[in-house]
Amino acid sequence: MEAIEVPVLIVGGGGCGLSASIFLSDLGVEHLLVERHTDTSRLPRAHYLNQRTMEILRQHDLVDVVHERSAPMEMFGRVRWQTSLAGDGPLDARVIHEMDAFGGGALTEVYAEHGPVLPTKLPQLRLEPELRRRAEKDNPGRVLFGHELTAFADKGDRVVAEVRDVATGETTTVTARYLIAADGGRTVGAELGVQMEGVPSMLNVTTAYLTADLSPWWHDGTIVTWFVNPYRPDLSSTLMEMGPTWGKNCEEWALHFNPGDADRDDPDAMIARIREVLGVPDLELTLHRISQWTVEGVLADRYRQGRVLIVGDAAHRQPPTTGLGLNGGVQDVHNLAWKLAAVLSGRADDSLLDSYEAERRPVGKRNVDWGLSTWFNHKVVTEAAVGLGAHIPVERRPSVFAAYFDASPVGAAVRARAAEILNTHRSECQAHDLEVGFAYEDGALVPDGTEPPARAPLGNTYHPTTRPGHMLPHAWIERNGARLSTHDLVGRTGGFVLIAGPEGKAWCDAAAEAAEKFSVPLTAVRIGDGAECAPADGRWAAVREITDEGAVLVRPDHHVAWRSGTAGDDPAGTLGDVLARILGRG
Template identity: 55%
Template sequence: MSEITVPVLIVGGGGCGLTTSILLSEHGIDHHLVERHTSTSHLPKAHYLNQRTMEVLRQVGVADSIYDVGTPPKNMGKTRWVTSLGGDGELDGRTLYTLESFGGGRLESAYAVDSPCPSTNYPQIRLEPLLREHTEKRAPDSIHFGRELVSFEQDENGIHAVVLNRDTQETYTVHAQYMVAADGGKTVGPELGVKMEGPTGILDMVSTHFTADLSEWWEDDVLITWLLNPEGAGSWNSGAMAAMGPTWGKHSEEFVLHFTFRPDDPARFDEEAIVPRLRELLKLPDLELKVHKVSHWILEGVLADKYQVGRIFLAGDAAHRHPPTTGLGLNTAIQDAHNLVWKLAAVIKGDAAPALLDTYEPERRLVGMRNVDWAMFTFLNHMVVDAGLGLIPGQPLEAQVQVFRDYFSDTPMGETRRARAAEVISTQRTEFQAHDLEIGFAYRDGALVPDGTEAPPRDPMGHTYHPTTRPGHRLPHAWLEHDGRQISTHDLTGNNAHFVLITAADGAAWSDAARLANDKFGIQIKVAQIGAGTDYTDPTGRWSELRQTDDTGAILVRPDNHVAWRSTGGADDPADELTRALGTVLAR
C-alpha cells in the first residue's frame, strides 16, 4: 500500500471542501482532497451567495468569475407571491405581493455602502465545477474525485487515513497533520461520535430541477416565486420556485421547484407523477418541460455538538444542516473554511501555537447555531404568511376560495385583507433582507482580545447592520485610494495571508511597534496608515466615520478580515501593547 504525507487532508469535494482547498493554496499549504463521487453535485441545491461569502471569494480572486456568470442584481431584486403562473380561472395568475430582496430596489444603497461585493446567485450545480476549476489551477495534483475515505485514526502526531481509489480499487494511506471533514456529515462525524442536535424529520420535501420556457409568465427582476392558491392552501404545499439560469431574468431556461407531498401520498416517490404535479402546481397543463433531477430531502435544523475532535475539524454540512430559507447552508460553510484555514496555515508554518486551532469551534459554532435557528424560523414563518392571507389548515376548498375572492375584491374587507397580508408578508424580510444577519455576526471569544466595549445593537429582524471595529467583528468596508486606484479596507489583508495594523496618518509609533512584533513572532504584519499624506487616503471620509479610534489609535485585523484587537487611542508603550495582543491571538 502506497503512502503520502501532507499537512492537511480534506474529505469532501463540495462547496466547503473546494473552498478549503482554494484558501489553503493561497497560503501555500500542501493538501490532499478526496471526494467519493466522480464529479461535483448533480443537484442545484444552494444558489444564493450572500455578501460575506462573496467578500471571502473576492479576497482569493474567485468572485469575478462568479459575477461573470451569476445572476445580475437587476434579475434578483424581487421575490413575489402569486396564485399561479398560468391558468384561466378567476383567481389564476394573480400577484398577491412583491418584496424587494437581496439588495434590490430601495435596499441597494444600504447594501452597497456596507460591502465591496453585491450578493449574487449561482446554483451549486454550476458553482462547484467553477470552484473545482479554481482548485485545480492552484493545486493540480491535490484534488482527487472518485476517492473514498475508508478508515482513519488519529494520534498525537497526526491523522492516518486509508483512501480507496474507486477506479482502480486500490487503497493508499494518507498521513496528515490535520483533517478537515467537509463530507456533509456522512462519514467522519458519525465515526467520531459527533451528535447532530436539533429537530429533524419535520417535512418530506421534493425538489425538481427542470427546463421549460416560462418567459411568458416569469418577471425579469424576480428570482424566487411563491405559489399560493386555494387548492394548495399553503406555501410549501403549493410550491416555491427559483430561476436557475444559465440565462437570467424572464428567459431563464432552468428552474427548481420545491414542494411537499403528504406523508401518506403513495405518489411521493413516483417520479412519473412529478411532471403532472408540476403542471398542476403551475397551472400550465400543456407546458413542455424536461426534468433533470428529482431529489427528496427531510426538513431539519441540526448542529454538531462539537466542531473539533483532536486534529479533525468539521465544516459545512458536517457541522450544521439548515432548511434552504435565507440560503445559509453553503454561505455558512464557505465562511467556516475562511475562519479555519488561516489558523491551520499559521500553526503549520509555526507562526502560531496549536492552541490557536481551539478557537475555531467557539467562534464558528455560535454562528452556526444562530444560522440554523434562523433558517428554521424563516422556513416556518411562511406558514405565518399563509395565516396572514387567511388560509387555515383543514378548511374546506370553498372556504379557501372565498379567502382569495375577498383578498382581490374591491371592497373594504378586501382592502383590509390586503393590508393585513402586506404586514405579515413583510415579516419574511427576515429571509430576503437579512443584511445584518449575513454580515453583522461577530465572534465573542476566540482569536481576539476583547476591549470591554459594548457590542452594537443587532436587529432582531436581521436587517439593519451597524458597522463597528470592535474586536471579533468583521472589519467595516470603506473605499480608500491607493496608488491612484480605489480599494476596499478589506483589500488590505491581501489574499487572506497576513495581519494588518491600521493606523491614522500620524501612526509612526504603531508602525515601529509592528516592526518589533514582526521580529518577535517572525510573521508579516502589514501596516496601513490611512489619511492625508500617506499611501492610503480616505477620499470620502467614510473610514474616519467608521474606525471608532482617534488619530493615535490602531486596529489589528486578522487575515480573515475580522478585527483581532484595537486601541481606541495611543498607548504608553505601543510595542508592548501590540506584542501582548498578538501573542494572545496567536496563542504564543
C-alpha cells in the first residue's frame, strides 16, 4: 500500500473509535481508522446505552438501526437480586429484592421528560457491527480492520505513523495532522508515557459467554440479575441477557463470576461450574468463549499530548457499575469531533483542542470516582442488607436466608430494613444526573457567572438548565407542522445554533453577521408564540432561563456555549466576541 496522508488517524476500531469515524464523516473530515483485530468484538462487554449516548446516536441517524436490534424498555428496565436462578430447595430461586433501573418502570416518565429518546440495551458485540457498517459506508476504503499501529512519532506539525497489515506483514506510512488514540490504552498512551492514576487491579472477573434455554426460570424485564447463593459464596454470580431475542426466549447470556483458577482454562470444568452456579445440573448449553477482565478505576493523567488525543478506555477505565465506560467513550469523541473539524477547516485555532481535556477529563474523573463508589456500595449493600458479610460462617448462611424469608413479623421487619439498604443502589441504576447532567465548567464556552444547579448526592435527579457548559435542555417544539426536539435544531454537520426568544430578532440578525464574519456555520431560530418555532407544550418556557429578548448559543455537541438572559446593548459585537473566544481567534 502506498503512503497515506490524511487529516486524522484513528487507532482502534471498537465502539469509541468507530463512533469517532462516523462523527468525523458527518462533519466532512477525511480520516483513516486502523484496528489490529480482523473483526469487531466477539465478547458481550458493555450492553447499556444510556440516554445521552442515545441522543448522540439519534443526532447522527443511528438510533433506528440500534432500536431494530436492541431490547425494548419493558425488557430490561429492572434489576433483581435472587438466591439462585433455579432449584427445588426452599431457598432456591427466591427473589430477594428488585427495583426499577436505567429508565424502566416508574422512571420512564421522568427520562422521557428530559430527552427525545430513551436508553436501550444492546451488547457491544451487536452494536459494533452496525457501527462498522456505517463507518465503512461513509468512509469507503479507509476503515481498515486487520491493520495495527506499530510505531508513531509526533513531529510537531504532524504525526507520522507506521501501520502493518496483520495478514501480509506489509507496512505503510501514514501522515496525519492529528491522531485519536481509541486503542484502550494498549499502544499509544503507553508509548507517550501516559500514567493511569487511581485504583488498578481490584478484582479479576471471569465471563462465560454461552447459549442456553433459560426460559423456564428467567424473569422478563431484568437488565441485571445478581445471585446471592444461600449455601456457598463462591457460587454467587451475575447473569445478563445478550440477545439476539429478548426476554424468556433469549438465546445468549453472559455470566460473570469468580471460579477457581483451574476452571478458567478447562471448558468442561467451566460448563460444570456454570450448571452449578445457575442451579440447573442438566442444563444443555454451548460455551462460546471464556474471558477474564480486571475491575479497576483509573484515569489518564492527560487527554492530549501534542497532536495525540486520548479517548475512551485509553483515557478512563472504571467498574461496570452505572455503565459509564462505553457511554463515556462515545461522549468523548462526540465532544472532540466537532472541534477537530473546526480546527482542520481553519475556522478555529489549534488551542480549541485543549478544551477537549479541560472539559472531558473532569467528567472522566467523576465517572471513575462514581464507578468506584457504586462498585463498593454494591458489595456493601448486598452484605449489609441480607446479613451475609465475610464474618458469617458458611454453615450459617442457610439460617440467615431463612430468617430473611420468614413469614413472621420479624421476617417482615428484616426485609423492610434490607429494602432501605438495597434502595441506596439507585446511585448505580437510577443515576440519571450522571447520564445527562454532566457539565463543563471550563473550556469552549463563555461562563455567565451563575452557579450550577444542585446535584443530588445519589445522582438520581437531573436539573435541566441553559447555563453555559450544560447540555441544552430537551423540549418538544413545532416547526412547519413537524414535531421536533430542541436537540434537533442542532444538525450533524458541525454547526452552531442560536436559540432566541420570540422577541430576539436582534440576536438572530447578529448571528447572521457573525456567521459571515467568522465563516462559521451558525443558524438562528426563535422559539415562542408567533416565532418560526412554536412550543409544543410549556416545557421550553420552564427550562429556557432567558427572557423573550434573550438568546442561547448551542455548540455542535448540544452543549450551551453562552447565553444572554436579555436583549443586550450590542448583540453583534457581543456574539462576535463570544465566537472569537470559543474558537480561539483573538
